[in-house]
Amino acid sequence: MSLKNLITLVFEPDGVKSKFRKGTIILCALKEAGLNIRSECGGRGVCGKCKIIVQDALGFSAVTDAERERLSVSELKSGYRLACACSVLKDAKIFIPEESRVITRKLLIEGTERPVKVKPTIRKLYVKIPKPSLSDIRSDVQRLQDSLKDIYKIEITEIDHTLLKKLPRILRNANWKVTVTIWDEKEIISVEPGDTVKKSYGVAIDIGTSKIICYLSDLTNGELVSTGSLENPQVMYGEDVISRIAHASQSDASLKKSQKLVIDGVNTVISEACQKSRLGLQNIYEITVVGNTAMHHIFLGVQPKYLGLSPYVPAVSGPLNVKARDLSIKVNPSANAHVLPVIAGFVGADAVADIVSTGIYESDKLSMIVDMGTNTEVILGDKHEIVACSCASGPAFEGAHVKCGMKAVTGAIEKLQINPENYEVSYRTIENAKPMGLCGSAIIDAVANLLKCKIIDRDGRFADAPVTSRLKTTNGTKSFILVSREEGATRDIMITQKDIREVQLAKAAIYTGCYILMKRKNIKPADIKKFYVAGAFGNYINLENAKLIGMLPDIPTKFITFVGNAAGAGARMALISKTQRQIAASISRKVDYVELALDPDFQREFALATCLPHRNLDRFPSVKNLF
């Protein structure tokens, strides 16, 4: 029972899990786990750079005077600690905030965006307004409206209340020469001194379960100016959507806390993007937001509880316009946040954005989109009809529930190959750092290679006889050492029997989603002429390996396109084009949601799909000859 005093720490957002002795100083634990954190003073409690956030204060030693000096009251309240001054007492989760990190996460920000005609909801117009006099006593707003009508022939009847409060001073300080920002041809939302017509910007926000990304665009020409990104700070409340829903549903206070975390994250990424392009927050006049339905609800502060309970219906599905200030988003105080519509409880605004950005809704060709993540959305259709479903693929491909799994950050193995002759492993890590673990794409590679080398069979079982010394048995459980400590890894990096089971479940979930949709439309893989792979880690996967393990249907590689963050691309398109918003709204109403669990074949199909690549090899003609 020497493990009795060992405590498990999970470090977020990397998801690294490790055991330590009770009382270990967090800074030492981080070093032991091979994670880097800023610590300019070397752990003397002086620099205040090694900030961490703890979820449950009781799991740690009491706050010290050094911490009270270096951390603000609000930080202390939010669970901030200094890693060098705080030791661990119980199993706990620790979040390393952006500011304390020295490694960079490999985040897929780009998405394939189709060109659209720039037609934002924002319009800036320069006007010289006649000054008031005793013979012209029209109100400030009236003369502004009259000037717009005289010069631009438009009648704008509404004015934002927050702007109105300051309008008299703005107009007079500007000597009645101002630039007016109009929202949706109906509301005046900003008035600025001088001619600032060319300074018109907006941000598209993609709120993923694991990351928040901001795309700052120039609304005069639609061009992407800069980006910002951040791990979703909600990871404190769980990796997957279900845990987030469960946490936010506990009480109104938990929901508020969850919402605040997301909003804080959104503010951070917007501010990062603005800083990169040296723009003031007040120059952001419009926001579009996409995310899965749970993130969508939590972002809006809407109860997500019933998303997690059968029949999993969202509170709201149509598009929403909310004043950014009502969501505490720090941009121009009168800016509007346009939240894209969702399709169902588990097919969100991100899926709608996928459909918008790939354009499958207007294509003659039958297309499929697989947007991979903790939940994987599968969409199938063309201009006539679209069906969609959600697969509970789980976080295995994000590195969770896999012994040596980790997120795609510095030190993660992202590609690997096993030599079928000598079982030697060649690999590549992110940033060519010392290998620390396996990210999603390497996990797929590992399983595919083990299968090819016949170290595992089609049921995922390790070979009975050890074909190589890399195949080890510990406590009756087999595992394959990919990179040992001796070979230069920070720890023995391996794939266990349990890991392979996790991958089988995950890939079966995705494949079954694809299959059920094809069955619904009564089509075969050969009928699919366009296959889009989207999602944060999608771009990095080896397609042949993915097909070999049966994760994707057997579609010719030439028909497959990586579209990266397609949801973000859709959000950007909706930002710069009102037409795209209307398209998104009509898509959300038109798509037929398929509840997989209700399909009579689902259970059987899922079971068949857990086999590598599938129980029925006829479904994978291109790899059939390998077996």
Place this chain on the structure above:
Amino acid sequence: MSLKNLITLVFEPDGVKSKFRKGTIILCALKEAGLNIRSECGGRGVCGKCKIIVQDALGFSAVTDAERERLSVSELKSGYRLACACSVLKDAKIFIPEESRVITRKLLIEGTERPVKVKPTIRKLYVKIPKPSLSDIRSDVQRLQDSLKDIYKIEITEIDHTLLKKLPRILRNANWKVTVTIWDEKEIISVEPGDTVKKSYGVAIDIGTSKIICYLSDLTNGELVSTGSLENPQVMYGEDVISRIAHASQSDASLKKSQKLVIDGVNTVISEACQKSRLGLQNIYEITVVGNTAMHHIFLGVQPKYLGLSPYVPAVSGPLNVKARDLSIKVNPSANAHVLPVIAGFVGADAVADIVSTGIYESDKLSMIVDMGTNTEVILGDKHEIVACSCASGPAFEGAHVKCGMKAVTGAIEKLQINPENYEVSYRTIENAKPMGLCGSAIIDAVANLLKCKIIDRDGRFADAPVTSRLKTTNGTKSFILVSREEGATRDIMITQKDIREVQLAKAAIYTGCYILMKRKNIKPADIKKFYVAGAFGNYINLENAKLIGMLPDIPTKFITFVGNAAGAGARMALISKTQRQIAASISRKVDYVELALDPDFQREFALATCLPHRNLDRFPSVKNLF
């Protein structure tokens, strides 16, 4: 120099001014001044009922422990003190809040309202919504909208964000049988369990310079249910609109403070009206607001600075819809506040409401409205054309700037008559209390009677020889004792030469406004077929006396109608009828504002009108024979 240590205190909202020795305990000062305040413990610092509000903390002794115990932190911050624990050090103004008062103010709440077809912007509908199931996964909002469409054939696309947040729980707790409140046929603003269709209420708010009144109406039938009223707490910053503008224009913080005072006042009157009718604040779904332009701007938090600077233009003149919660008004959180339009910097939404409630905009008969107050609005017109102006009549008729003047509260003389034979004075006080001073109507009576009795001449000068012992000369200044201390008054109640000058200026201002408008339209008093007297004290004046001193044009009494609080009546009409709001909006655009100061005849006409009743007696044929 025995007066050196005497300090002047002004008690608001009654406007009583008196001198006291430095160090006097406020509770004693109040008693000396004949003002009553709650003090259940008799001044022992125990009951905490004698709350007062001081404007400048430095003018008073330090806060005591007793006060710290009885007053909340927020009260202490807002300048609350206990009258029994606080003594005066400097000249100061003290506000006695509603809760501490024992006297009731004679407030004119009623206004003549014309019957209108009830057509509120609020509509409540009961719906039974099909429950979600795995085969019907429409979102909560969608199924709500679909049910409204199925049952009532209406398409409502918007939903208030604050409501949306709680919607999933409301629907499920109500077992999907709910009453939906729809605003303006376009936004769902409330969803309540069960059938509450008949519980639909709204409030009309009249924000006057000196008072705030709330009219709570049943929106199903338009009937008035209850009222609430309060002195405008802004009186701390001055009696008249100009002082209020000056104060609120000092800084953004002063504006916020002024706005908060009005909003607090509005919340108080709404809550009073709700309590009287045993209604919850959440049953108030709509608000209409009227007030003069300065109150309108301050209520909205809009900079009123330029209202006070030539050319006196408002920031905004059109009608506005603002969420009540954005103004911190405590009613249903999704209620809308509709603020009626204004005409000019000194002709506000109250004047628009006067025009709506009297209906002169649709009349064939040429009509004039005089809405008396610190500013008096004069409106002249018919269905073809309307002109309006504002007269700086000042607060004389509200009791300010007049030695023994006071507001129309208990103890004020409201009517009086001087016997021309023996100069004896008969009078009536409000609530038949011991006479304390003169309110506006009695001031008019006094001047008119002194003129009739020839104690003053047409120039307002007191007779040289004392015709009665009531006419006294003190320090070279003449005054007429109306009720002496010996006759039972709390002090010698008199009219001084200076008081008469104040009245002459005030009445000349009103008359000149009426005259300039008539001149503009090239008409004579005989052409006016309807003359409406509106305003808080309007109903109590003796019309013959008002004409005798030349305050109103010489119109036959049969053509004159008292309409009381016509502005409040207009606000109520706009509350229960959307049509009336549209009428108000079109009125505000159509009315021609006349800037009196720009009229070439103004100065001369004003001077002629200071004479009693007028320098040119031909303008007052009906009283000409008296002189």
